[in-house]
Amino acid sequence: MFENAPIIKSTKEFTATRNACKLCAPLGASVAFKGIRGCVPIIHGGQGCATYIRRYLISHFKEPVDIASSNFTEEATVFGGGANCHTAIKNVIGQYKPEVVALTTTCLSETIGDDVKMYIHEFERDNQSIKDLPRFVTASTPSYQGSHMDGFHEAVASATKTFAKGGEKGTHINIFPGFVSTEDLRQLKYLLSDFGIDYVMVPDYSETLDNPIWNTYKRIPEGGTPVAKIETCGTAAASIEFGTILNFGALSGRVKNNKLSATGAHYLENEFGVKNYRMPLPIGVKNTDRFIKALEEITGKELPIRYQGERGRLIDSYADGHKYIFGKKAVVYGEEDFVIAMTTFLDEIGVEVILAATGGESGRLEEQIRENCPERGEQILAKNMFDYEKIREWSIDNKPDLLVGNSKAYYIARELDIPIVRCGFPIHDRIGGQRIKHLGYSGTQDLFDQVVNAMIQYKQDHSAVGYKYM
Amino acid sequence: MDAFINDRQNQILTKGTDDAAIACGKASVAGSVSQRACVFCGSRVVLYPIADALHLIHGPVGCAAYTWDIRGSLSSGPQIHRLSFTTDLKEKEVVFGGEERLYKALISLIETYKPKGAFVYATCIVGVIGDDVEAVCKRVTRETGIDVIAVMSEGFNGTKKDGYKIACGALSKLIGTDTTFKAPEYSLNILGDFNLAGELWMLAEYYKKMGVNLVAAMTGDGRIDDLRKAHTAQLNVVQCSGSMIGLAKEMKEKYGIPFMKVSYFGIEDMSDALYEVAKFFKSDEMMEKARTLVKEELSELLPALAQYRQKLEGKKAAIYVGGAFKAISLVKALRLIGMKTVVVGSQTGNVDDYNLLKEMCDDGTIIVDDSNPNELSEFVKQTGADLFIGGVKERPIAYKLGLGFCDHNHERKEALAGYEGMLNFAKEVHASVCSPVWQFMK
Ligand code: SF4
Ligand code: SF4
Numbered sequence: 001m002f003e004n005a006p007i008i009k010s011t012k013e014f015t016a017t018r019n020a021c022k023l024c025a026p027l028g029a030s031v032a033f034k035g036i037r038g039c040v041p042i043i044h045g046g047q048g049c050a051t052y053i054r055r056y057l058i059s060h061f062k063e064p065v066d067i068a069s070s071n072f073t074e075e076a077t078v079f080g081g082g083a084n085c086h087t088a089i090k091n092v093i094g095q096y097k098p099e100v101v102a103l104t105t106t107c108l109s110e111t112i113g114d115d116v117k118m119y120i121h122e123f124e125r126d127n128q129s130i131k132d133l134p135r136f137v138t139a140s141t142p143s144y145q146g147s148h149m150d151g152f153h154e155a156v157a158s159a160t161k162t163f164a165k166g167g168e169k170g171t172h173i174n175i176f177p178g179f180v181s182t183e184d185l186r187q188l189k190y191l192l193s194d195f196g197i198d199y200v201m202v203p204d205y206s207e208t209l210d211n212p213i214w215n216t217y218k219r220i221p222e223g224g225t226p227v228a229k230i231e232t233c234g235t236a237a238a239s240i241e242f243g244t245i246l247n248f249g250a251l252s253g254r255v256k257n258n259k260l261s262a263t264g265a266h267y268l269e270n271e272f273g274v275k276n277y278r279m280p281l282p283i284g285v286k287n288t289d290r291f292i293k294a295l296e297e298i299t300g301k302e303l304p305i306r307y308q309g310e311r312g313r314l315i316d317s318y319a320d321g322h323k324y325i326f327g328k329k330a331v332v333y334g335e336e337d338f339v340i341a342m343t344t345f346l347d348e349i350g351v352e353v354i355l356a357a358t359g360g361e362s363g364r365l366e367e368q369i370r371e372n373c374p375e376r377g378e379q380i381l382a383k384n385m386f387d388y389e390k391i392r393e394w395s396i397d398n399k400p401d402l403l404v405g406n407s408k409a410y411y412i413a414r415e416l417d418i419p420i421v422r423c424g425f426p427i428h429d430r431i432g433g434q435r436i437k438h439l440g441y442s443g444t445q446d447l448f449d450q451v452v453n454a455m456i457q458y459k460q461d462h463s464a465v466g467y468k469y470m
Numbered sequence: 471m472d473a474f475i476n477d478r479q480n481q482i483l484t485k486g487t488d489d490a491a492i493a494c495g496k497a498s499v500a501g502s503v504s505q506r507a508c509v510f511c512g513s514r515v516v517l518y519p520i521a522d523a524l525h526l527i528h529g530p531v532g533c534a535a536y537t538w539d540i541r542g543s544l545s546s547g548p549q550i551h552r553l554s555f556t557t558d559l560k561e562k563e564v565v566f567g568g569e570e571r572l573y574k575a576l577i578s579l580i581e582t583y584k585p586k587g588a589f590v591y592a593t594c595i596v597g598v599i600g601d602d603v604e605a606v607c608k609r610v611t612r613e614t615g616i617d618v619i620a621v622m623s624e625g626f627n628g629t630k631k632d633g634y635k636i637a638c639g640a641l642s643k644l645i646g647t648d649t650t651f652k653a654p655e656y657s658l659n660i661l662g663d664f665n666l667a668g669e670l671w672m673l674a675e676y677y678k679k680m681g682v683n684l685v686a687a688m689t690g691d692g693r694i695d696d697l698r699k700a701h702t703a704q705l706n707v708v709q710c711s712g713s714m715i716g717l718a719k720e721m722k723e724k725y726g727i728p729f730m731k732v733s734y735f736g737i738e739d740m741s742d743a744l745y746e747v748a749k750f751f752k753s754d755e756m757m758e759k760a761r762t763l764v765k766e767e768l769s770e771l772l773p774a775l776a777q778y779r780q781k782l783e784g785k786k787a788a789i790y791v792g793g794a795f796k797a798i799s800l801v802k803a804l805r806l807i808g809m810k811t812v813v814v815g816s817q818t819g820n821v822d823d824y825n826l827l828k829e830m831c832d833d834g835t836i837i838v839d840d841s842n843p844n845e846l847s848e849f850v851k852q853t854g855a856d857l858f859i860g861g862v863k864e865r866p867i868a869y870k871l872g873l874g875f876c877d878h879n880h881e882r883k884e885a886l887a888g889y890e891g892m893l894n895f896a897k898e899v900h901a902s903v904c905s906p907v908w909q910f911m912k
Binding site: 015017023024026042045046047049053054068072074087090091095106108144214357408 | 501503507508532555559575626639869872
């Protein structure tokens with residue numbers, strides 16, 4: 001009864017974006033700011049932006065996500081959003097008693113030229129009487145200059161620049177995990193604790209966006225990295241930063257021009273000489289080894305025995321499962337650093353990634369894929385600025401066996417009758433999206449099992465016999 | 471209530487304690503985590519179900535990305551509405567204008583998807599950069615021969631309600647453009663049903679059984695060509711007064727079509743919606759058919775409901791939905807399954823709605839306009855509610871606090887209208903309120 005969208009040759013060019021494979025910058029910034037303890041983000045712009053972003057995040061995290069809006073009216077649009085900004089801050093302080101207020105701009109407030117830094121300055125000047133004034137941090141996040149990932153990294157960089165201080169070198173490390181799942185953050189924390197490493201993780205929304213059940217409603221959920229800890233970032237022994245694209249995709253313009261250094265870790269390296277280990281997300285054996293090696297190098301300690309076991313079992317399972325996936329054709333999509341790491345992983349287990357696609361605009365996806373996928377990186381079609389309809393049309397022409405990425409391409413998998421391994425962000429059609437593990441040996445183990453089982457199940461479901469053994 | 475925003479005091483009242491009328495229709499206070507969206511959102515929800523139209527969102531990527539396929543509005547044929555098209559403006563257009571990009575986008579999309587019409591939504595940024603969206607739409611209409619309608623829904627330009635109005639304005643541009651069609655006797659338009667989970671089909675079936683013809687559905691399972699004929703119907707039945715009443719009024723003025731307000735939630739309101747139509751057409755035969763239909767439906771429904779009522783008797787519910795009209799029906803529907811409403815609120819209710827709610831509810835019931843998570847959670851705690859009825863944004867609040875939840879907004883996938891819907895509603899409420907999982911959260 002339902003008609004599918006028309007089938008269009010994947011070579012046709014559209015000016016419009018059709019089912020965007022990216023989101024807007026304040027979403028990413030809000031997630032990052034949620035990872036600071038006691039922080040309430042305010043989106044400085046129209047009410048819709050905040051409400052839509054909240055709804056989108058809530059559908060993934062299945063958590064209350066309080067993000068305030070400065071509720072632009074026509075008046076604010078004409079005369080500037082200063083008054084709205086001040087009222088918003090005041091009301092947020094009154095209601096939430098936050099430790100930190102984070103202001104993130106929108107297309108609208110940026111275009112009319114609002115200067116939120118100045119508004120904050122005015123607010124602090126005029127409200128000395130409010131005791132326990134929160135700390136403030138801002139992110140410049142008009143969406144026409146980049147995607148949600150640019151917003152995320154912009155917020156991380158801004159928090160680092162705002163709070164980090166210099167001083168005598170310590171032994172702790174900074175970890176910049178990027179936009180990963182709350183379970184990934186928890187796993188990283190366990191690993192670092194087991195390693196016996198003192199760390200500062202920016203951001204850490206492992207609890208704020210994935211809280212246990214509450215007895216009473218908490219205006220601000222528990223968890224997050226305290227500002228006092230972020231202050232120590234400048235004296236860390238080293239930083240580890242996941243992702244190689246990060247926010248280098250942000251297009252030209254005011255944001256870029258203002259940027260002295262792009263990411264938090266980059267800033268710390270330039271400003272305080274904190275050595276930065278930049279690497280792809282630790283998905284797959286090779287990527288995880290690289291991360292572990294960095295940890296060992298920085299700390300002089302050895303990988304705890306438990307994780308050596310995880311690594312061993314992972315490789316053992318590679319042997320058990322390799323045949324079912326060898327040569328299978330996969331399409332990987334989503335945000336750029338995720339796509340790169342995931343493609344590297346699939347490459348190392350013998351899956352043929354035929355298309356690696358993203359809505360991101362760095363223009364560097366292809367180069368990074370070539371660099372990280374020694375098996376068949378040359379043959380992978382890597383596409384920046386793709387949208388889901390382009391992925392769909394390309395897939396209809398090229399017949400992949402499997403889709404790997406967030407839940408938004410489910411409709412494509414359904415139309416093609418192929419499996420989809422859900423991972424990344426967002427997962428809107430299942431529970432537990434926030435608990436999907438991607439990172440480290442154990443995250444890779446979960447993904448590997450899922451990929452192999454997806455192929456086995458596909459064969460089983462489509463077989464006339466229905467074998468009970470593999 | 472000290473930690474609530476002070477400016478909001480007069481948007482909250484407790485029946486039996488506060489006598490003043492509730493203040494509503496205000497813009498949200500800056501800094502609140504309002505559950506409301508923007509003008510664009512209002513327009514988008516109303517027009518979205520028109521399935522053979524192209525919906526192009528002119529603006530940066532977010533406004534479109536967040537509204538991709540989010541409603542459960544079904545179509546019996548074309549599915550163009552489920553695609554999210556945006557001009558995805560970049561800095562270049564923000565500086566130099568986006569008209570050219572809009573024009574090119576429209577031409578290539580229309581060429582490929584061959585829609586019957588197109589809606590171009592202007593978002594905040596477009597209002598600021600000053601694109602002449604109307605002019606581009608006119609030009610494309612001229613060149614392609616299909617109606618391309620500008621929906622000037624810049625988010626900052628009012629509230630979601632204003633968005634409804636703008637959407638109705640877009641619809642009224644199409645209504646009356648088919649000058650050859652003659653509607654059969656006994657025909658009506660359904661306004662304000664969006665065919666969530668196939669609800670419109672159910673309603674159309676009821677009316678059909680009574681011998682009533684549907685000319686145009688606005689906008690559930692909507693079609694451009696049906697809209698063009700809508701002026702030929704003899705009656706408009708309007709649900710969800712918030713979004714479509716303006717259009718009904720306009721059609722009365724312009725085409726002399728009377729309208730009646732109805733609700734399809736709950737047995738009483740659903741049955742009234744059928745009887746009133748029969749009364750309007752002054753047909754005894756039709757009334758007889760309506761009675762038979764209701765009797766048949768009820769003879770199945772009531773026994774089926776009894777078992778749920780038994781389990782739910784005395785439980786308390788909090789309601790927070792988009793339109794107050796829906797809230798009113800919900801209060802009644804809850805009563806039918808033995809439940810009491812202790813909190814009721816909406817994003818867009820007007821004074822009349824709130825007065826009616828005040829009349830209907832028991833003393834102690836909290837009535838609220840344009841609420842936020844802080845308030846809502848406080849209210850459910852104060853009143854000891856067992857169930858929350860709301861939209862996706864309220865769901866995690868309910869669950870976090872250990873109470874049941876029923877999704878009653880535009881994203882739901884369960885039909886809740888009509889008799890079948892009433893049973894679904896009871897089932898869903900029961901499944902949530904009576905689940906054993908809450909034992910771990912008290
Ligand atoms: S793209 Fe810009 S205007 Fe649209 S929702 Fe995102 S921030 Fe708001
Ligand atoms: S930019 Fe404006 S139109 Fe778009 S979501 Fe935000 S408030 Fe609404």
